[in-house]
Amino acid sequence: MTIRWKHLIILIIVLPLLGLAFAWSGMMGIRASTGHWGVTDWFLHWAMRNSVGTAALGVEAPPLDDPARLPPAAGHYETGCAICHGSPASPRPDSVLAMLPPPPDLKQVVPQWTDAELFEIVKHGVRYTGMPAWPSQARDDEVWGMVAFIRRLPEMDARTYIQLSGLRTSGMAGAVSPLPITCESCHAQNRLDGKSVIPNIAGQSEAYLLESLKAYAEGRRQSGVMQLAVSAMDPATFPELARHFASQASQQSADDAAASELVEKGRILAETGRPADKVPACLSCHEKADGNPVYPHLSGQPAPYLERQLHLFRGGTRGGTSYSHLMVEAAKYLKEGDMAALAAYFAGRKGSGP
Known part of the structure; x- marks a missing residue:
């Protein structure tokens, strides 16, 4: 049997139309409760791994051993990531495990990726999942900080995580507060030293602090960490917050090791x-x-x-x-x-x- 060109052309035209008709009929299942077919799940993960690997080919990872990278990344992780991926201080809630695909346990999957691949995933997110892109595409330094942090997650215990992220505990068997992350979680002066990449905002002028908060909220100042932090705040509280930190006495936290x-x-x-x-x-x-x-x-x-x-x-x-x-x-x-x-x-x- 000989397949003619006209038959191929008809097939190319008809198949998409059949697909559209099937989707229009409502018979195509989209229920997360039913899960993917095995072949669908394999194909999606295979395509993702190939895509990430290719995109990471031109990415050169910097040294990630600077411990100063970890606190801001840990605070951001607790605010924006732990709800889906869990953390050393709190497991993933059952509700997110019903997502399709379910967010992975990073302790298990992080070792499977290179630093460059993790950078690609954290910065750009993953389509068809709940994994968002980094809030500010202009801040690769913050993305690398997050890569450094999640690289350490597989061996991190709850105490270290709480210390890095600035989580507050309720005092009852180390239970985590329902509103754990505050400005003090990162900016408290006793958490800063001369090697920090987080600024000491105590004693800054009220005008500067207020304008900075507005700039983060309006996207005029780029920071994935701060833009997420201020997104949870009512702008009406910015003046009070600025006054609070402006009224504090600033303590020197310099590193005297400079030549x-x-x-x-x-x-x-x-x-x-x-x-x-x-x-x-x-x-x-x-x-x-x-x-x-x-x-x-x-x-x-x-x-x-x-x-x-x-x-x-x-x-x-x-x-x-x-x-x-x-x-x-x-x-x-x-x-x-x-x-x-x-x-x-x-x-x-x-x-x-x-």
């Missing part, structure tokens, strides 16, 4: 800038007694946090208040060593802070 040469280079840049390269003096705007209250105080902030923010400004991805464009322009001409020097100087500076 004196690096600090001196940062001091010169902060005080005089480098006019030949269009780099202005930081202190011409920041920390002036009569300066703009929306400009943040920098002294005593952790050096890794400051350096990360300068990188974001230089890359044009750091928004914020209505003055953030000035910092984007100021950071444009900074060199790699400049950012480390400025961060080291301000981290150790005991200036006219808040």
Whole structure:
């Protein structure tokens, strides 16, 4: 029997029409309760693994051994991920196990993926599942922090998880509070040190804190961690929250390990800038007694946090208040060593802070 071209063309036209008719009839089952056929489940996972593997080919994983990456990722995980995937402090609820496909137990599946593949999954999510993309596609540094955190999940115990995430316990056999994550879970000063990538917001100006909260809520300042955090808040509470932290006394949390040469280079840049390269003096705007209250105080902030923010400004991805464009322009001409020097100087500076 010979198959003619016209037969193939008719088949190509008819098959999609038959599929549409079958879907229109309502006879195609979509009930999650019935599960997938075995071949369907195999095909979907096979397609996902191939897709993720291919997308990860051009991704180069940075070193993930810095413990400072873990606290913000842990807090975000508890807020946005644990409800489906469970955590060392709380198992997955039965309700999510009825999803199709059910969210996996990460302790079992994380070892099956490379760091680059985990980055691809965390950043972009997975279609046809409940796995969302990272809230801010501009913050690869946060995504890598989450990769570093979930890489450690398989061996993590409940005590370590609670300590990293800032979970509150009810005091009854270590039971977790129903509203465990607060601003203090990450920003409490006793949780910060000179190596933190989380800022110390105690004693910042009320104007700066309020404008920053608004910027996160409106998507003008990119952070998957903070955008998720403020999404659960009523904007009407922002002024009260800003006043609360502005009224606190700030404690220095600097790391004194920075080389004196690096600090001196940062001091010169902060005080005089480098006019030949269009780099202005930081202190011409920041920390002036009569300066703009929306400009943040920098002294005593952790050096890794400051350096990360300068990188974001230089890359044009750091928004914020209505003055953030000035910092984007100021950071444009900074060199790699400049950012480390400025961060080291301000981290150790005991200036006219808040």
